[in-house]
Amino acid sequence: MLAALDRAFAEAKEAAPAVLFIDELDSVSQRDAREFNATYMRGVVNGLLEQINKAKDVEGLILLGATNYVDAVDSAVIRSGRFDLKLHLPYPDKGGLEASLPG
Incomplete structure (x- = not known):
C-alpha cells in the first residue's frame, strides 16, 4: 500500500500540472484505531x-x-493545510435523479 501511495504521488508530481484524486479516504483508517493491523495502518x-x-x-x-x-x-489528514476546502454533497432529490437518467 505504501509503495502504491508513493508511486501515485510521484507520477502526479511528474505529470504536473495534474490532479491527484484519492477516493475513499476513510479506507485509510485512523492512527488510533484498535484494529488487528493498527500498527500497519x-x-x-x-x-x-x-x-x-x-x-x-x-x-x-x-x-x-x-x-x-x-x-x-x-x-490529521483533513485538517487545514492539507485539505483546505471541504464540500458536502447531499444525495440528489427526485428531480436531480430524474435529470441524470437518460430518456
Whole structure:
C-alpha cells in the first residue's frame, strides 16, 4: 500500500500540472484505531500525511479526496493545510435523479 501511495504521488508530481484524486479516504483508517493491523495502518496514515505535505510544494498539483464517512478519516489528514476546502454533497432529490437518467 505504501509503495502504491508513493508511486501515485510521484507520477502526479511528474505529470504536473495534474490532479491527484484519492477516493475513499476513510479506507485509510485512523492512527488510533484498535484494529488487528493498527500498527500497519498507522504507518499508512503517516505515509499519506508525508506525501500530502510534500505535494504542497509541487506547483500545479491539485490534491482532491473523497469519502462517504468523513468521521472515519484521521483528523490529521483533513485538517487545514492539507485539505483546505471541504464540500458536502447531499444525495440528489427526485428531480436531480430524474435529470441524470437518460430518456
